[in-house]
Amino acid sequence: MKQLRILKSITNRGDQSLGRYLTDISRLPMLSPDEEVDLARKIHEGGKKAEQAKNKLILGNLRFVVSVAKQYQHYGIPLEDLIDEGNIGLVKAAERYDDTRGFKFISYAVWWVRQAICSAIMDQGRMVRLPMNQAGTLAKLNQEISKFEQEHQRQPSAEELAEISGMDEEKVRKAMEADNHQLSIDAPVTDDSETRVSDMMSSDNEFAPDQQSEHESMAKDLEDVLRDTLTNKEINILKDYYGLGRKEEGLEEIGSKYDLTRERVRQIREKSLNKIRHNIHARCLKKYLG
Known part of the structure; x- marks a missing residue:
């Protein structure tokens, strides 16, 4: 139970500062490939030792999550949040890893960590919306483009689109840059x-x-x-x-x-x-x- 409490306190940082978190995980022991295989087998065997084995496998790879999260620092999400998301992916990897497939845990976990981080980035991106006036302009232009393409079997130029839509050509060009x-x-x-x-x-x-x-x-x-x-x-x-x-x-x-x-x-x-x-x-x- 003590190990489980440690795991929760580290992977769910709450108000803990990033610097303190990085210091804490730097003190955790690294695992050898053989140790990871042994832990994976205990996880799959189930029983009382399975949860402890999973926690140990996760704790031994928290520094790796940080290294992956740093690659995504410039996508609009704070590093500490990226680390939190990456830790969620790490937990999933620990639960699903199969050592009999012949590759190291880290090679398997990286994709779960990246997927969790990318999902968070995508979710945030979905909350970003065009201003209503720009969205309306693009919707109108796209309708005109579709009509023009059906009739002429090609896309209209900005000049043609401005004439068709009745909009200013410069406004059309700026809208088209966004789309x-x-x-x-x-x-x-x-x-x-x-x-x-x-x-x-x-x-x-x-x-x-x-x-x-x-x-x-x-x-x-x-x-x-x-x-x-x-x-x-x-x-x-x-x-x-x-x-x-x-x-x-x-x-x-x-x-x-x-x-x-x-x-x-x-x-x-x-x-x-x-x-x-x-x-x-x-x-x-x-x-x-x-």
Whole structure:
């Protein structure tokens, strides 16, 4: 029971200062890989020793959570809150780790820690909303864009859009910057990343046993980004085109399914990729891309 109380006091910091917390966890003993395997087996065996083993496994890796949390310091959430979220992921990892799969606990836990932190960042991002006047402007422009694309099979220029909507051209340009529709599939996921959007969307990779957890975690975060960023039609078109959880299809096949032209499918695909590219939630995916 004493060990459990220690665990709660450290992983749930409350008003405890970050400096004090870091000092406390620096005094905790590190675990060897063999010790982690032994603890994992005790956890799976259950019984009275299982909870103690889980607590010891968690306590031995709290410093690791801090190192991961520091990678996300510039996403608008205080470091201490990122650490709290990462600790939640660490607890889940300790409960699910299977040493028989042949990889170290730390290799498995990193994806649970990152996933918990990214989920917190995404949740905060969902609370950020455009001002009502800007949101209304974008909604109106998007309606006009859709009408224009259906008629002309291309996207309108800012000048054309200003004429159609009756808005000032400069106002249109500024609004379009917030909802930029021009993105190549070869554009980077983020401004300072060399990884392309197409690399992120590809489903052709095979994963080694110690990468399976990374794959599962990234897949969940990608699904969250898609749901938070795109319409159902856009999600389905991307999944069809890139074979995400289904058979990969070409533009014409997808067009036939949704009664759209090949060009219109291509436009929706590019527009959807652009939304992902400029959505702050996609930053979380960057950690999986090296």
